[in-house]
Amino acid sequence: MGLQEKLKELEDELARTQKNKATEYHIGIVKSKIAQIRRELLAPRKHGASGGGFDIKKSGDATVAIIGLPSVGKSTLLNKLTNAESKTAAYAFTTLKCIPGTMDYRNTKIQILDLPGIIEGAKDGKGRGREVIAVARNADLILIMIEANHPDQRRIIETELYGFGIRVNASRPHVSIGKAMKGGITINKTTTITKISERGIQATLNQYSMFNADVILHEDITVDEFIDVVEGNRAYIPAVYILSKADLVKTMPKLPFKYVPISAEKGGGIEELKRQIYEKLDLIHIFTKRKGEAADMDEPMVVRSCITVGEVCEKLHRDLKKEFRYGLVWGKSVKHQPQRVGLEHMLEDGDILQVVKRQG
Numbered sequence: 637m638g639l640q641e642k643l644k645e646l647e648d649e650l651a652r653t654q655k656n657k658a659t660e661y662h663i664g665i666v667k668s669k670i671a672q673i674r675r676e677l678l679a680p681r682k683h684g685a686s687g688g689g690f691d692i693k694k695s696g697d698a699t700v701a702i703i704g705l706p707s708v709g710k711s712t713l714l715n716k717l718t719n720a721e722s723k724t725a726a727y728a729f730t731t732l733k734c735i736p737g738t739m740d741y742r743n744t745k746i747q748i749l750d751l752p753g754i755i756e757g758a759k760d761g762k763g764r765g766r767e768v769i770a771v772a773r774n775a776d777l778i779l780i781m782i783e784a785n786h787p788d789q790r791r792i793i794e795t796e797l798y799g800f801g802i803r804v805n806a807s808r809p810h811v812s813i814g815k816a817m818k819g820g821i822t823i824n825k826t827t828t829i830t831k832i833s834e835r836g837i838q839a840t841l842n843q844y845s846m847f848n849a850d851v852i853l854h855e856d857i858t859v860d861e862f863i864d865v866v867e868g869n870r871a872y873i874p875a876v877y878i879l880s881k882a883d884l885v886k887t888m889p890k891l892p893f894k895y896v897p898i899s900a901e902k903g904g905g906i907e908e909l910k911r912q913i914y915e916k917l918d919l920i921h922i923f924t925k926r927k928g929e930a931a932d933m934d935e936p937m938v939v940r941s942c943i944t945v946g947e948v949c950e951k952l953h954r955d956l957k958k959e960f961r962y963g964l965v966w967g968k969s970v971k972h973q974p975q976r977v978g979l980e981h982m983l984e985d986g987d988i989l990q991v992v993k994r995q996g
Contacts, residue, residue, distance in 0.1 A: 643673045657833070664839030664859055671863045672843075678766070678800060692734045692771065696745035697938035698917045701772040703797070704781035705789050706753030709880040711735070712900040713781065714750040717910065734771055741910050744919060744938045749775065756792055769800040773871045776940065777917050778804065784879040784897060787889050801867075804875045809861045810854035813841075818848055825853045832859050840866060874916050878909065920985035922948060931966075931988045939983075946979035948989060959993040 650666050653659055702710045718737025735750040751768045772778055778797075782789040797804060816822075821841055823834050836859045841849055844866055864870045882888065882897035883904060896912055898905030921936035922943070937951065945963045949956040957979065964974040967987030974990070983989065 639673050639677055643670065643677070646670050646673070660833045661835045661839040664836040665843050667859055668840050668843035668863055668866075671867055674799065674801075675867065675869070692736050692749060694747060694774070695736075696738055696747040697919060698744070698776040698940070699747045699749065699774070700739075700777045700779060700913060700917075701749045701751055701775035702779045702781055703751060703768075703772050703793055704753060704880075705755065705792065708753070708781050708783050708789070709900045710750050710753070710781055713779075713878070713880070713898070714748055716900050716903060716906050718748050734768075739910065739913070741914055743936075744914070746913065746917070754793065754796055756796070766800075769797060769802070772797070773800065773802055773873075775873065777913065778802075778873055778875040779878055779913070780804070780875050781878045781880055784882045784885045784888065787879070787891055790877070790891075790893075801870050803864070803870050803872045806872050808870070808872055809857045809865050811857060811862065811865045812850075812852045812854075813846075813865060814850040815846065816848040816850055820847065821849050821851065823851045823853070827853070827855060829853055829856050831856050832862055837862060874918075876909070876912050876916050920983070922983055923986075923988045924948075924952070925988055925990045927990060927992070941985070943983055944979060945977055945981045945983065945989065945991075948983065949979070949991060952991075956991060956993070961992045961994045964990040964992065 646666055646669055650663065650670070653663060653666070655663065702713060704710050714735060714737050717739045733752070737748045737750070739746040739748050749771060751771055754768055780790065780793055782793070794804060821838055823837055832853075837851060840859065840863055841847070841851075846866075877893055877895040879888065879895045879897045880900060883899040883902060888897055896905055896909045898909055900906070918941045919938050920941050920943070922939055923931045923933055923936050925931035937948065939948065939951070945965075946957055946960070949960055960979060963977045963979075963981065965977050965981065965983070965987055966974045967984060969982060969984040969987050970977065974988075
């Protein structure tokens, strides 16, 4: 039996299983097995042709991927947002590879990627879905594009992204799991837990051959979220929802999520979308200086918020982190001006950083 057949069998078994206290352990095992098979299915192939138009090098200050079903207007949107010339036509699958463009906005350069339309089953490889979603997985932000008169497209897209390990507009669950040499599985909680049982936790860890571990739950999470933590390979990516072809509906639908209505052909909503892209990326400006010189305030580094000194070093030069002795920081993130900091210090918007390297 192949992996796809095993996966289908387990998903059918899960659907048949009634959810109650007596089945919590069994459900934990089944869901863990499903996650493990999905990991195998999503593992990069070790042979075969390369990306075929999907090997796009990240550039600019951030990367944004446009995801949607065929013919929702992704290519038209890319052309409106950037300097790219993505082919457009009134039929499905016009874009057959990843088309990059650059959006200039508020002194930042944001790379926008127009990806081929995905279909149901994309996470399992249909329509080159694996390659498409893999590009989105490495983006800093995803634009989920659905047609205004077909808002149900959202379910298809989110299901495919979820199956590929992408958690949209979510953050990693605040849970810590430490391996232990003995003592079995100990579970401690710093808050009230209602969505997962100790039996569910034990079943999950046992399925991953973890029989001795210290678990601390800092928030109320589900079995699926706990499995995500154990797997450790999920991508938590912010997203902006776009309703395209808004000019073709009389009234905008009332939906349980925020969205930006646009008419890419006529340019409606494009400026608002640019603003939301910029704000959702949560970018900050960092300035650098050399010893004895003034900071270059004309050319800031544009980076994601919550960036550390060590991460800035990696962006500046591949060897700078190895040669790092300490940093001097002026700005909002420190109490003294300047203040000596280490690699783990988190920078804030407008900070000035000077890196002092080790001698010899």
